[in-house]
Amino acid sequence: xxxxxxxxxxxxxxxxxxxxxxxxxVTVQHGQSIESACREVGVRPDLVALFLVNGRPESGGYxxxxxxxxxxxxxxxxx
Amino acid sequence: MLYGVTGKILKVDxxxxxxxxxxxxxxxxxxxxxxxxxxxxxxxKERPAKIxxxxxxxxxxxxxxxLVGTGxxxxxxxxxxxxxxxxxxxxxxxxxxxxxxELKKAGYDAIIVEGAAEKPVYLWIxxxxxxxxxxxxxxxxxxxxxxxxxxxxxxxxxxxxxxIGPGGENLVRFACVVNNLRHxxxxxxxxxxxxxxxxxxIALHGRQQVPMKDREALIxxxxxxxxxxxxxxxxxxxxxxxxxxxxxxxxxxxxxLPTRNFHSGSFEHADAICxxxxxxxxxxxxxxxxxxxxxxxxxxxxxxxxxxxxxYGGPEYExxxxxxxxxxxxxxxxxxxAHELCNKYTLDTISTGSTIxxxxxxxxxxxxxxxxxxxxxxxxxNDRAMLQLIQxxxxxxxxxxxxxxxxxxxxxxxxGGSERFAMQTKGQEMAMHEPRGKASLALAYxxxxxxxxxTEAPHDFLFQPGAFGxxxxxxxxxxxxxxxxxxxxxxxxxxxxxxxxxxxxxxLGMCIFTAGPGKLLKMSQVAQALAAATGWDTSxxxxxxxxxxxxxxxxxxxxxxxxxxxxxRLPERMFEPLxxxxxxxxxxxRAEFERALDLxxxxxxxxxxxxxxxxxxxxxxxxxxxxxxxxxxxxxx
Numbered sequence: 069x070x071x072x073x074x075x076x077x078x079x080x081x082x083x084x085x086x087x088x089x090x091x092x093x094v095t096v097q098h099g100q101s102i103e104s105a106c107r108e109v110g111v112r113p114d115l116v117a118l119f120l121v122n123g124r125p126e127s128g129g130y131x132x133x134x135x136x137x138x139x140x141x142x143x144x145x146x147x
Numbered sequence: 148m149l150y151g152v153t154g155k156i157l158k159v160d161x162x163x164x165x166x167x168x169x170x171x172x173x174x175x176x177x178x179x180x181x182x183x184x185x186x187x188x189x190x191x192k193e194r195p196a197k198i199x200x201x202x203x204x205x206x207x208x209x210x211x212x213x214l215v216g217t218g219x220x221x222x223x224x225x226x227x228x229x230x231x232x233x234x235x236x237x238x239x240x241x242x243x244x245x246x247x248x249e250l251k252k253a254g255y256d257a258i259i260v261e262g263a264a265e266k267p268v269y270l271w272i273x274x275x276x277x278x279x280x281x282x283x284x285x286x287x288x289x290x291x292x293x294x295x296x297x298x299x300x301x302x303x304x305x306x307x308x309x310x311i312g313p314g315g316e317n318l319v320r321f322a323c324v325v326n327n328l329r330h331x332x333x334x335x336x337x338x339x340x341x342x343x344x345x346x347x348x349i350a351l352h353g354r355q356q357v358p359m360k361d362r363e364a365l366i367x368x369x370x371x372x373x374x375x376x377x378x379x380x381x382x383x384x385x386x387x388x389x390x391x392x393x394x395x396x397x398x399x400x401x402x403x404l405p406t407r408n409f410h411s412g413s414f415e416h417a418d419a420i421c422x423x424x425x426x427x428x429x430x431x432x433x434x435x436x437x438x439x440x441x442x443x444x445x446x447x448x449x450x451x452x453x454x455x456x457x458x459y460g461g462p463e464y465e466x467x468x469x470x471x472x473x474x475x476x477x478x479x480x481x482x483x484x485a486h487e488l489c490n491k492y493t494l495d496t497i498s499t500g501s502t503i504x505x506x507x508x509x510x511x512x513x514x515x516x517x518x519x520x521x522x523x524x525x526x527x528x529n530d531r532a533m534l535q536l537i538q539x540x541x542x543x544x545x546x547x548x549x550x551x552x553x554x555x556x557x558x559x560x561x562x563g564g565s566e567r568f569a570m571q572t573k574g575q576e577m578a579m580h581e582p583r584g585k586a587s588l589a590l591a592y593x594x595x596x597x598x599x600x601x602t603e604a605p606h607d608f609l610f611q612p613g614a615f616g617x618x619x620x621x622x623x624x625x626x627x628x629x630x631x632x633x634x635x636x637x638x639x640x641x642x643x644x645x646x647x648x649x650x651x652x653x654x655l656g657m658c659i660f661t662a663g664p665g666k667l668l669k670m671s672q673v674a675q676a677l678a679a680a681t682g683w684d685t686s687x688x689x690x691x692x693x694x695x696x697x698x699x700x701x702x703x704x705x706x707x708x709x710x711x712x713x714x715x716r717l718p719e720r721m722f723e724p725l726x727x728x729x730x731x732x733x734x735x736x737r738a739e740f741e742r743a744l745d746l747x748x749x750x751x752x753x754x755x756x757x758x759x760x761x762x763x764x765x766x767x768x769x770x771x772x773x774x775x776x777x778x779x780x781x782x783x784x
Contacts, residue, residue, distance in 0.1 A: 077396035077422070078384050114615040115380055117608040117631070118401050125729070128613060141400045142384075143608035145393040145464065 069134035071096045075111055076141045096132045103128040106140065117143035150360040151213045151680035152176050157255045157277060159270065161344055162203060162262030166277045168255075177683055178769055179700075180654035180693055181212030181256060183239050186228035187700035189259055190237070191773050196707040200232040200336075201318060201343040203263040209250070209309075209349065210257040212656025216248040216357055216437075217680045218369045220376070220668075221661030223248055223437040226653065227332040229340040233320040233498070233553050234574035234598040236705035236714075238335030240495075241602070243436035243658055246326040246351065249307040253353030260344060269310075269348040271301065274355065282347035286316060289491040290325045291458055297350050310348035311338045312493040314541045318342050319551040321498035321576075325490050329434060329444065329460035333495040335575065335597050360682030368676055372667060373440050379667045380615065385443040385660055389433070390464040392422030392445075394579075395471070402729030403584030405577075406472045407527050408504040409570050409720050412581055413728030416477030420467050429483055431457050436658070443660055453484035453534070462486040462496075465601075468579030469500025474507060475527030482530075485537055492541035498553060501576035503536050505554040506546070508568040514561055521545040570718050573598035573710065580606065582721050583733045586634040589740060590642045593715045594747060596701035602659065604646035607631035607638075609665040616665035622687065623648070623670065634739050639746040647694035654697045696768045699751065699760050703773050706780050712758035715744060757781060 073092045074080075092109045102121070103113040106128075118141035119126050132138070149172075156169045179185045186208035198204050207229045214222040225247035231238025250258070254275035267282040285293050294308045309326035315338030322338030323331050332338075341347075359365055376382040384393050398404040399417035406414040418424065429449055435442030447461030462470075462483055470476060470485040489496045509515040510525035517523075523532045523546070539547025549557050554569035554576055570577045575598025582589035591603035609616035612628035620626070623644045629637045648663045648670060655677065662668035668676075674687045702710075717735070724732045748755040752764025759781050762774040 076400050078388060078393050112380065112615070114613060117397075117611065117614065120400065120729070139400060141397050142393075143397050143401060145384075145390060145397065145606070 069096050070094065071105065071132045071134070071136040071138060073105060073109055073111070074137065074139045076139050079111055079115070079140055079142050096134070100132055101129050102126065102132060102138060105132060111140055115142045116140045148358065149173060149176070150358050150682045151217065151677075153251055153254055153256050153357055155255050157258045157272070159258060159260045159277070159279070160262050161260060161264040161268065161279075161346065164264070164279055166279070173683070176213060176681070178696070180697070181210045181215070181656055182226040182241070182654040182697070183210075183228055183650070184654040184693065184697040184700050185210045185257055186226060186239065187237070187697070187704050190228070190230070190704045191700070191707070191776060196776070197709065198230045200230045200235060200238075200340060203261070203344070205230050205340055205343070207260040207337070207340050207344060207346070208257060211247040211250050212654055213681055214676060215656035216251045217359060217365050217676065218438050219365060219657070219676045220369065220372050220439045220441065221658030222656060223439060224656045224658055225250065227324050227337040229337060230708060231335040231337075231575070231597065232318070232339045233336040236573060236598070236708040236710045237596040237701045238337060239597050239701070240323060240332035240334045240337050241653065242324070242326060242330045242332040244327050244330030245437045246307045246309050246330070247656060248437045249351040249353055251353070251357050252355050253351045254355055258349065260346060263343060264345040267345045267347050269297065269346065269350060271350045273352045275353070285347045287313065289313065290328055290493060291491060293348055294328060297348060301350060303352065305352065307351045308348055310493070311341050312491055312541070314493040315339055315342035317541065317543045317551065319494060319540060319543070320553045320556070321495040321502070323493050323495045325493050328458055328490060330436070331490065331495075333497065334600065336495075338493045359680050361679040364679035365676060368672065368679070369438070372661070376440060376667050381609070381665055382441055382661070382667050386433070386441050388422050388426070389443050389445040391425050391462055391467050394464040395421040395467055396423070398581075400729070401584060402725065402731065403581035404472050404728070405468055405579050405581055406727070407475050408473060408508045408568060409577070409581070409718070411727030412584065412725045412730050414472035417472065419477040420471035420479045420482060424479055425462075425467070429455065429461070429479065431461070434460060439658065439661065441660060447483040447486070449480050449483060453480045455480065455483045455487055459487045459490040465579050466496040466500070469497050470533060473500055473504045473579065474533055476530045476533060477528070478530045481534060484534060488534070488537045488541075492537070494537065494541055497578050498576045499537060499540060501570055502540075502550050502554045502557065503533055505557065505568050505570065506536070506550055509561060509565050514563045514565050515546070519546055567719055570720065571599060572716055572718070573714050575599045577718070582717065583725055583735055584632060584730050586632055586638050587642045587645070589634060589717060589721065589735055590639070590743060590747060591646070593717050593744070596705040596710070602649065604642055604649050605659075605664060610641065610645075619664035619669065620645075623664070623691070632733070634735070634743050636746055639743050639750065643747060643750045646698060647691050649694075650697040651690055651694035654693055692768070695751070696770065699764065699768055700770060700773075702753065702760055703765070703770065703777060706759050706777050710758070711780070712744070712748070712756065715758055754781065
């Protein structure tokens with residue numbers, strides 16, 4: 069099954085994070101978490117402050133379902 | 148022999164038009180460092196309570212710190228501090244650039260200005276020699292014109308100039324000080340204090356090498372930083388995108404991008420003002436500060452219709468938020484122009500944008516009319532009106548004269564319930580970070596001695612469970628992350644300790660973007676750098692105590708100006724639901740907020756009824772001499 073990861077903002081635009089890219093469709097293994105999928109596509113999960121699954125915030129341990137659309141938002145800023 | 152500091156503080160009496168030098172020993176610098184702690188020392192020692200901010204009685208302090216000029220990345224900052232005309236209590240603004248290292252090379256750790264000149268003057272400090280020069284020909288000039296004329300008449304383009312423009316001259320209560328046209332001591336109205344003293348600028352030149360105890364150790368730290376910072380995700384983000392590159396899109400997705408005067412947390416035009424759009428359409432180059440490889444600043448240019456001059460740099464995130472989403476403006480070129488105007492005229496972008504947003508909300512609610520605004524259609528989204536108002540505020544023309552007083556005073560004059568539209572604490576407008584989504588900002592805004600200050604302590608998201616910065620807190624004894632929106636006891640503890648780290652940097656002259664939890668340099672490395680610079684047999688413990696001392700010293704200054712717990716407030720809107728975005732419906736809980744304040748006062752040794760530091764805490768911090776100064780304030784709540 070597949071799910072879509074969409075890195076937002078700095079995760080999308082900065083080359084060192086593997087970007088620029090609009091979205092990355094990943095083939096999800098049964099029971100695979102968002103964090104695990106992030107690592108597969110080269111996004112550090114400890115930089116992601118917000119995993120928005122189909123518009124709802126979830127934890128990094130959320131188990132992906134077929135067709136899930138996941139926005140990845142880094143909140144490294146402030147100050 | 149002293150290392151790391153010059154040992155000299157320049158005192159300037161503008162009433163008498165004379166200068167003197169005060170020398171201090173190691174114990175003084177080890178106790179008060181520089182920056183805000185040194186400034187607070189002088190405000191407590193040499194001034195009575197209840198000073199009128201725009202009177203000659205106010206002291207205006209320009210203070211570097213012991214790590215300035217050491218070559219440590221970020222060791223290039225200084226504070227400008229005084230009693231603030233915006234808040235009436237302790238006021239301070241930090242800036243980077245090249246001015247602070249030049250001050251030390253010119254022979255001084257700090258400048259204390261008292262009194263007021265009869266006519267406009269500027270200070271010229273050249274290799275230790277101080278001259279008070281006529282500035283009548285500079286009065287009325289913007290910062291670019293001022294810098295050009297001063298450099299020409301002094302015969303050198305390498306002179307570093309910190310100046311005020313019309314905003315400071317006209318005593319706009321949130322006027323700032325700008326150095327080298329791109330680095331601003333933005334907050335608290337320090338530019339107005341400078342204007343009240345008829346002090347147009349301070350020009351510096353120096354070549355003195357401040358002795359360092361172990362220069363080789365400092366070089367090793369500097370080299371290590373240069374070799375490693377691009378592999379550090381936060382430093383890399385700052386280098387590649389600046390602050391405008393790391394906040395707009397992210398905060399909007401998280402539902403905490405301040406929109407239309409903090410009504411909503413999401414702006415439908417966020418993409419139009421985000422970092423990606425900026426870098427595509429307006430970015431010229433990166434810029435930075437002395438001896439720092441991060442180069443987090445951005446330079447903007449546009450050919451029009453709003454021509455943007457790159458001399459003045461470009462907008463940080465705060466400016467993009469304040470003149471963008473906060474005012475409902477989607478025109479990024481207008482935002483860049485607003486930045487340029489504020490740097491030219493010396494206006495704090497945060498307070499200016501927030502005060503304009505306040506005025507927009509007043510207009511949309513019928514509390515200001517076309518007659519009041521001189522015909523301006525002062526609605527959210529009207530970027531023409533926004534740019535026009537910036538000019539009017541700087542020159543105090545039309546409604547600009549009212550808005551130049553800041554949103555709190557303007558609301559008091561407008562009445563009609565407009566106070567609820569002023570997003571301020573203690574009179575200073577909130578920055579572009581939403582307390583309903585980042586709980587530490589609720590504490591920072593309410594508790595900062597200078598009013599709403601987003602640089603009081605690190606923000607929440609890097610320190611949530613599982614987040615990147617959690618491991619960096621371990622050396623402070625904080626072993627677990629705390630959720631961003633949580634305002635319970637664990638957040639108070641995290642906030643108090645993290646606040647101390649940023650106050651350490653404030654006092655040592657270090658930048659929060661290069662060091663501390665979540666950044667490359669660890670606190671223990673900062674302590675090592677301090678030891679290498681000064682020769683002090685110091686430790687992380689002593690350094691953290693310096694941070695704690697800074698917090699309480701600033702508080703003591705504010706207490707003497709009449710601040711108490713009753714002033715440690717937030718705008719009522721923070722206890723009302725956000726109207727849009729991911730966090731729609733989220734509001735702060737008032738009881739939880741008050742409990743957090745109780746815990747914080749206890750933690751810092753302040754009386755929870757009054758917010759006044761206790762005699763025992765002042766003594767423990769080595770500030771026991773200040774305790775009698777606060778006695779008359781201990782009964783107030």
